[in-house]
Amino acid sequence: MSMVRSEFRKVTTTKVLLWLTIATIAFSALNVVLLVFLTPRAMDIDSDLNLLLDPAYVTNILGAAGSSSIFILILGIIGMTSEYRHMTITSTFLVTPKRPRVLIAKGITYALLGAALGLIAFITSFAVTLIALMTEDHAPVDAIIALQILGGVVLAFAIYAFVGVSVGALIRNQVAAIVGALVWVLIVEALLTVFVDWIGKWLPGGALNAVLQTTNVTGRGGADILPTATGVVVLLGYAVIFGILASLTTLRRDIT
Amino acid sequence: MSPRGEVLTVTSLTKRFGKVSAVLDLSFAVQPGRVTGFLGPNGSGKTTTLRCLLGLVQPTSGTAQVGGHDYRELPHPAAVVGATLEASGFHPGRTARGHLRVITDAAALPQARADEVLELVGLTEAAGRKVGGFSLGMRQRLALAAALVGDPGVLILDEPANGLDPEGIAWLRSFLRARAEEGRTVLVSSHVLSEVQQTVDDVIIISKGRLVQAGSLEELTGAGLTQVRVRTPQLEVLRAALLAEAGSGGVHVEVVSPVELMVSGLEAAEIGHLALRQQVELHELTPVGTDLEALFLELTADGNPGGAA
Ligand SMILES: Nc1ncnc2c1ncn2[C@@H]1O[C@H](COP(=O)(O)OP(=O)(O)OP(=O)(O)O)[C@@H](O)[C@H]1O
Ligand SMILES: [Mg+2]
Numbered sequence: 001m002s003m004v005r006s007e008f009r010k011v012t013t014t015k016v017l018l019w020l021t022i023a024t025i026a027f028s029a030l031n032v033v034l035l036v037f038l039t040p041r042a043m044d045i046d047s048d049l050n051l052l053l054d055p056a057y058v059t060n061i062l063g064a065a066g067s068s069s070i071f072i073l074i075l076g077i078i079g080m081t082s083e084y085r086h087m088t089i090t091s092t093f094l095v096t097p098k099r100p101r102v103l104i105a106k107g108i109t110y111a112l113l114g115a116a117l118g119l120i121a122f123i124t125s126f127a128v129t130l131i132a133l134m135t136e137d138h139a140p141v142d143a144i145i146a147l148q149i150l151g152g153v154v155l156a157f158a159i160y161a162f163v164g165v166s167v168g169a170l171i172r173n174q175v176a177a178i179v180g181a182l183v184w185v186l187i188v189e190a191l192l193t194v195f196v197d198w199i200g201k202w203l204p205g206g207a208l209n210a211v212l213q214t215t216n217v218t219g220r221g222g223a224d225i226l227p228t229a230t231g232v233v234v235l236l237g238y239a240v241i242f243g244i245l246a247s248l249t250t251l252r253r254d255i256t
Numbered sequence: 257m258s259p260r261g262e263v264l265t266v267t268s269l270t271k272r273f274g275k276v277s278a279v280l281d282l283s284f285a286v287q288p289g290r291v292t293g294f295l296g297p298n299g300s301g302k303t304t305t306l307r308c309l310l311g312l313v314q315p316t317s318g319t320a321q322v323g324g325h326d327y328r329e330l331p332h333p334a335a336v337v338g339a340t341l342e343a344s345g346f347h348p349g350r351t352a353r354g355h356l357r358v359i360t361d362a363a364a365l366p367q368a369r370a371d372e373v374l375e376l377v378g379l380t381e382a383a384g385r386k387v388g389g390f391s392l393g394m395r396q397r398l399a400l401a402a403a404l405v406g407d408p409g410v411l412i413l414d415e416p417a418n419g420l421d422p423e424g425i426a427w428l429r430s431f432l433r434a435r436a437e438e439g440r441t442v443l444v445s446s447h448v449l450s451e452v453q454q455t456v457d458d459v460i461i462i463s464k465g466r467l468v469q470a471g472s473l474e475e476l477t478g479a480g481l482t483q484v485r486v487r488t489p490q491l492e493v494l495r496a497a498l499l500a501e502a503g504s505g506g507v508h509v510e511v512v513s514p515v516e517l518m519v520s521g522l523e524a525a526e527i528g529h530l531a532l533r534q535q536v537e538l539h540e541l542t543p544v545g546t547d548l549e550a551l552f553l554e555l556t557a558d559g560n561p562g563g564a565a
Contacts, residue, residue, distance in 0.1 A: 006362035013354035014347055087345025088358075090312065091402060094339060095362040097311040097328040255312040256273075256304070 003096060003105035010088075011079060011113065020075045024068040024117050028124040031064035036132040055139040061129050062146055065121035065153045066212035072117055072157045073181055076110045076164020081174035090255055100247045103169055107162045107243065114161030118154035148213065152228070156211035159235045163204060166242030169251055201226050207234035259409035261288025261441035262323030262336065264309060269318035271304050271465075278304040280465040281318070286443050286458070288409070291436045293456035293473075294445040297556050301465040302445040303342055306414050310339050322410060334363035338403030339412040340396075348388030352379055352398050355387060359405055373401040378427075392419030400428075410441040417451055429455045449552040463556035476551070483550075484524045486517045486531075487540035494536045498522070501530060515539070 011017050039051045051057045080103075083089040096102050126146070164181070171177035185205055193200030200206045201224060210231025226234065264286035271279040279301040286292045296302050307313040308320040311327035322330065322337055330336050346355055356370035374383050377397040382390070387398065396419045403411060411432070417425050432455060436442045446452045449459075459476055461469040469476060488494050491514060498509045498519060507521035519527055524543045531538050 002364040003362050006358050009354070009358050009361050010347075010350075013351070013358070014349045082347065086347045088347055090341055090345065091359060092362070093312060094310060094337075095334050095359055097330070097333055252314070254273075254307070254314060256307065 003101065004109050006095075007079075007105050007109035011109070014082075016078050016082070017075065017113070020071045021117060021120065023071045024121050025124045027068040027071065028065050028121045029128045031067040032061055032125050032128040033132060035061045035064055036129070036136070050137070052133070052136050052138040055142055058129075058133070058139045059142040059145045060149075062122065062125050062141070062149045063153075063212065064129075065118070065125040065149065066156060066209075068117075068121050069157065069160055069208060069212070070182070070185060072114050072160045073164040073167075073185070074178055075113065075117070076161040076166075077168040077177045077181060078164075078174065079106055079110050079161075080165050080168025081172060081177050084172040085174045093255060099251050103165065103243055103247060103251060106165045107239070110161035110165050111158040114157035114159070115154045117161075118157035119150075121157070122150045122153050152211055152213045155232060156208055156235070159211065159232065159239060160208055162239040163235065163242065166239050166246060169246035170242050170249070172250055172253075202234060204235065204238050207231045207238065211235055258438040258440065259335070259407060261409045261439050263287060264320075264322055264410065264412075264441060264443060265324070266305060266309070266320045267318055269305065269308060269320050270316045271301070271308060271313060272316045277465050279308070279315075282462065282465065282467055283318075284460045284467060284470045286441060286460070288441040289436055289439050290457040291432050291442045291444065291455055292458040292460060293449075293452040294443055294460050294462075295447065295449055295452070295552065296445075296462040296468075297447055300447075300462050300556070302447075302462065303414055304465075305462070306339070306341065306412055306443075306445065309412060310337070310341070312341075332363070332406075334359070334365070334406035334408065336406075336408055337410040337412060338406060338408040339414075340399040340403050340416055341414045342418075346387040346390075346395065346398065349386055351384050351386055352390070352401075353383045355398065356402060356405060359402055363406055365405055369405045373404045376404060377401045378424075393421060393424060396420055397424070409439075411435060411443065413442075413444045415445055415447070417446065448549075450549055461552070461555055468555050482523070483518055483520045483544045484522065484527055485512075485540060485542045485544050486519055486527060486538065487515055488517070488531070488536055488538050489515060490536045491515060491517060493534055494531060497530050497534045497536070498527070518544075 036052070083092055092102055093099060129141070167181060168177050171180060189200070189203050189205045192203065193206065201210065207226065210226040210228055213228055225231070266282055266284050269279050269282045270277065282301070282305060294302055304313060305320065308315050309322065309327065319326070327333060327337065352374060353370050356373065357367055360367055360369050371380070371383065374380050377400050379394065379397050379401060382394060387395065390398065396416065400413070400416060403413065416428060420428060432442050432444065436457070444452060444455065453473065456473055458472050459469065460467070486494065491511070495509055495511065495517060498507060501507055501522070502509065507519070510518040512518055524541050528538065528541055
């Protein structure tokens with residue numbers, strides 16, 4: 001418990017969390033705006049097709065909250081790698097020489113932060129959706145589905161931040177870890193999903209979408225997704241497996 | 257009551273980084289109640305040895321233990337050992353107080369300790385400033401403050417005088433002395449013997465990862481290297497007499513100029529007596545004390561490791 005408090009203090013005494021929170025809010029808001037104002041009708045492409053009158057579409061705009069997931073992954077990665085970057089890992093390991101404990105404390109801390117950011121992202125998309133729809137004719141928002149989306153975002157961001165911590169433990173170089181994660185999420189996984197259609201849903205991004213339940217919403221779809229519960233297990237599995245791998249390899253390395 | 261010091265034991269410690277042997281079959285012990293200097297030239301393996309003691313570096317073979325335990329097995333390490341290391345870092349955006357509170361939190365110590373140790377090292381004024389703007393000496397003080405938060409019985413400090421102003425060095429000296437007198441274990445590394453000679457009771461000297469000398473400072477300075485400056489117009493006569501005396505061992509004569517010699521291994525009185533016997537005229541006979549720097553250089557010179565113990 002004291003270690004989790006220490007991790008919270010580490011992250012609240014620097015600026016990274018602030019910047020990534022701003023990025024999360026901005027990106028969620030931006031995506032809502034795009035989903036509202038880039039519909040075929042709003043863009044005068046097809047004036048008869050008013051998606052905003054479709055209750056499913058309107059409710060799912062809230063799913064834009066999940067679009068900032070990459071910032072959550074980066075938050076977790078920085079949480080671990082900045083210790084190596086600034087060599088604060090020395091004093092961290094002096095106080096807690098049993099190193100896997102540090103990883104666990106960070107996992108818990110960043111999962112809590114991820115959950116909080118998931119809530120913030122949802123509130124943002126909810127508020128922006130209501131404001132953006134004020135001037136439009138639109139179908140009502142389905143409260144039950146909205147709550148499902150909220151639960152999905154909170155859970156997905158919590159686990160994804162933990163994945164970030166484990167990735168950071170595995171790849172100690174901060175730039176390499178962030179670039180590697182971006183390349184994986186934006187390029188490798190996207191390509192794999194296109195060319196090997198059964199694999200996509202089992203990859204971290206696919207599992208994330210399963211927890212977010214948003215693939216069909218944001219139009220990224222095509223590939224099918226896992227049931228939500230399975231998605232939770234798979235995504236958590238990645239966090240734990242990366243963490244164990246790190247504990248057996250990079251985390252054991254000499255600190256010099 | 258101040259906390260108990262622990263014996264530090266390094267036993268047949270070897271650490272290789274790839275092909276480089278940073279530490280080679282090194283053994284020594286550090287006793288509580290004394291200030292021990294850990295000396296060696298750059299790259300001789302001091303920091304590596306200390307990191308092995310602190311569980312940061314895994315020895316290739318051998319052990320480095322605190323009170324008979326591996327550092328990693330200590331249940332509450334911050335309360336047992338306080339350490340500063342040359343490459344330990346600070347997050348530049350964190351304040352001095354923030355840095356220390358991260359540690360007090362992790363070690364389950366009261367938050368107030370952060371301000372107490374800042375006061376102790378004279379950083380109270382800078383407590384709320386970001387470490388990114390700190391000078392070398394201020395970082396050194398902050399590192400020391402971090403080592404002290406748990407009020408540990410063992411202090412392991414890697415070149416703590418680096419970057420300190422003369423006032424800071426004097427303060428550090430008396431501080432370490434007081435800690436040792438309370439019965440704590442104090443191990444301080446340095447690459448300059450003269451820097452610690454006023455501070456330490458014991459010395460451990462290493463070179464190229466191997467032990468060169470371990471013992472009390474008196475033993476070391478009594479090792480026959482007290483120097484005497486001799487000025488005489490009959491230099492050759494005296495030199496021959498001294499060298500004849502050197503046959504019995506331990507005497508070293510160096511010609512400084514046509515009229516000046518530096519003699520080690522003999523007391524001034526002995527040299528004076530010898531000169532009288534040889535009827536050599538003396539113009540000066542001055543004990544100049546132990547040249548610790550020369551001794552240190554000699555001990556750690558190439559090809560010497562392991563020799564002089
Ligand atoms: N991580 C590392 N990888 C490779 N070699 C290393 C590493 N750390 C130390 N060494 C090597 O081990 C040897 C001992 O280094 P160490 O830092 O222990 O010396 P030191 O006595 O502390 O020197 P200094 O007085 O300069 O601080 C050096 O040759 C150094 O290059
Ligand atoms: Mg060193």
